[in-house]
Amino acid sequence: MQQGSQSSIPLLYPGEVLDTIAGFPTIYHYQPASDLATRDQRKPLVLCVTGGLHLARVFYGGHRGSSPSNFLAYWLNKLGFGVLSLSYPLETDPEIMPVTAAEFRIQDWGQQAAVTTEKIIREKRLGTRSLILISWSMGGRMVVPFNMAAKELGLEVLQFISFAATPGISSLRAFPTELTCRTSGYFTALSHLDVFYQQVKEMEELNEDRDIIPRDIFLREYVGATPINLIGLGLKYDGKARFVRDEATHEEDTRVMDFENFPLISAIYPTSISDASHALADKATWGFLLTYKLESMIGNDGLRNFQAGTKWEQFVELVHGAPERMCIPVPGNHFFFVGEKSSRRVAERVAKLITDAKRLQNEVFELLAKKH
Structure with missing residues (x-):
């Protein structure tokens, strides 16, 4: 296990830990709530899981010259939440994690994150x-495996918040056809990285043109x-030099239709045309899954208790x-959650969604408990 400091291990940022957990390499970064005097031990831990091609540094920053206030973890800390950010195995240049996880699957991801x-x-x-649980982008695929592994370890995932x-679900989002299979067995898509960085620049414009991540640092360290x-x-x-068809379906790996094993679902989605697919579809996509999650919470016994009448209508x-x-x-x-104004706004929305989710869940339980 290696811990990052700016002097001893330059490739790790301060506070980062490189470790092998559940058989695969990972980098994790924990930030406690900012104010020790007012820290509320009853507040849940916020876990941030990154998306495709990105280290979890997008949640906390840390490159030389960066401002902590440009990143979400800083503002969640200010609101009294401890934040744990997790990077799954990635191959970077220069290398940060050992490149030993070409066979890493969704189930492995969920298990590693839970452990x-x-x-x-x-x-x-x-x-x-x-x-x-906050999952960004591709991170939405590991929610059920993570929740199941977390339960086995005695953890309670109160809520999932989608960040775009x-x-x-197989091929739900278009991905560039020019995927490159590296000698490590990992994939990259250079054109996609250009698109991602252009969106980071757009977020700078939304945040009074303040620098967030320089391009060379983004490509080398993020x-x-x-x-x-x-x-x-x-x-x-x-295992040799190319990608081939997998025998197992993606849905088998992700268990996306296992509604009982989803946490309560919520989502924050962007409005920009630059991320049109998420702007158009996320409310419907996660709303669909939320609807079935709520149905699974009442079960057949709950439906029989409702019968017809006012309680059912409610x-x-x-x-x-x-x-x-x-x-x-x-x-x-x-990247709606980077930049000082944007990350602060999103942290406030996260806190509100946590409160709203508690209220929604209480309303469900109250209706289930009511007698005719």
């Missing part, structure tokens, strides 16, 4: 075993090649209105 989270909660002696995330199994194209590395109204309450837009593109 890392339990480790931090135990080692830091946090006052809670409850957490909020994609659920584990992005990397990714295990092919994670992106939902039904491909795997053949529940129908609650379920139909839930996507509007729990899926909310913010200005920006795929």
